[in-house]
Amino acid sequence: MHPMLNIAVRAARSAGNVIVRAFEQQDKVEVEAKGLNDFVTNVDKLAEQAIIDTIKKAYPSHSIIGEESGVHDGEDQDYQWIIDPLDGTTNFVKGIPHFAVSIALKVKGKLDQAVVFDPIRGELFTASRGKGAQLNGFRIRVNQAKELNGAVLATGFPFKQKHHIDSYLAMFKDLFAKTADMRRAGSASLDLAYVAAGRVDGFFEFGLKPWDTAAGELLVIEAGGLVTDLTGGHNHTKSGNTVAASARLLKTILTDIRPHLTESLKK
Missing domain, CATH: 3.40.190.80 (D-Maltodextrin-Binding Protein; domain 2)
Known part of the structure; x- marks a missing residue:
């Protein structure tokens, strides 16, 4: 595994642990509106901080864009992490077990590494530029459907x-x-x-x-x-x-x- 993908996986699992613990204690989840039909919880913020801490520990000079905390400029602008700590917040708030941690790395403006982690199902989707995509370590491919019939x-x-x-x-x-x-x-x-x-x-x-x-x-x-x-x-x-x-x-x-x-x- 690419070393930067390895850090992304570590960060995603750390955030996933925060989310799963909170999902089991819904009464402690604090919800607030940040826009029209747009919600954020204390769990989004805690999960994002867990991701940022993991990335910064490994790559302190890299830049980060987080959904909740915005832009964290680093000395090395060639490396930019793009993170959504809890994609599917409304599902999470409603107790619907379908949401994910999303972490991507751009290198010189091009997508280079990616992790989407479903902490409820334990499904880890990963990709490295030019190396294919995997689900829990096994290669995945899009369906080569040619028409909408049956799709x-x-x-x-x-x-x-x-x-x-x-x-x-x-x-x-x-x-x-x-x-x-x-x-x-x-x-x-x-x-x-x-x-x-x-x-x-x-x-x-x-x-x-x-x-x-x-x-x-x-x-x-x-x-x-x-x-x-x-x-x-x-x-x-x-x-x-x-x-x-x-x-x-x-x-x-x-x-x-x-x-x-x-x-x-x-x-």
């Missing part, structure tokens, strides 16, 4: 961008009519990990943040898939509008999405 797609509702609801529902309707089924599970990092593992055939969602998708994107790419924005371009990191699947299926998904794109969704 299962994952998605996320635009709960922070409800002004896009009409466009989203139109896309959902067209895709749902052609697929076997759709899934909305509440954790984008796990959705992308499941695409990488072939558990779902594709994924699309609006308005995601870099910490939601960075690790999952590398997992999908290293598992043989593609990640784009809603037009098939590469602006998803900025726009947060993300589509992931095998190359052929992604093209098909984009074809059904295209008629419903507003100008703001094309950016």
Whole structure:
């Protein structure tokens, strides 16, 4: 295992321990709103600190971007860690056991290492640039589906961008009519990990943040898939509008999405 991936795994497991202990004591979880339909708990903050402490101990000069604590500039700007300590906070708060720790490392602006860890199931998804993707040490690959017939797609509702609801529902309707089924599970990092593992055939969602998708994107790419924005371009990191699947299926998904794109969704 790459030494920096090893540190990411150690950090993810440390955060996972914090999360699992808290999940078993829901009465001690403190919840506050940080925006419209956007929640944070004391557990998010404790898990993020556990990750930062682990990374800083190994690589004190590296930079870190955390969902909860923001930017931690380091002397070495070539190395940037992007972390979401608890992706699926709403599930966690509601007692739904589906959430993950997401940690990615960019080296000179390119995704290099990735970990998505589901602490409830004990599933560790990892990827190193050019080395493939794994689930608990075993190689994973995206499903090479060519058409929507028989496919299962994952998605996320635009709960922070409800002004896009009409466009989203139109896309959902067209895709749902052609697929076997759709899934909305509440954790984008796990959705992308499941695409990488072939558990779902594709994924699309609006308005995601870099910490939601960075690790999952590398997992999908290293598992043989593609990640784009809603037009098939590469602006998803900025726009947060993300589509992931095998190359052929992604093209098909984009074809059904295209008629419903507003100008703001094309950016």
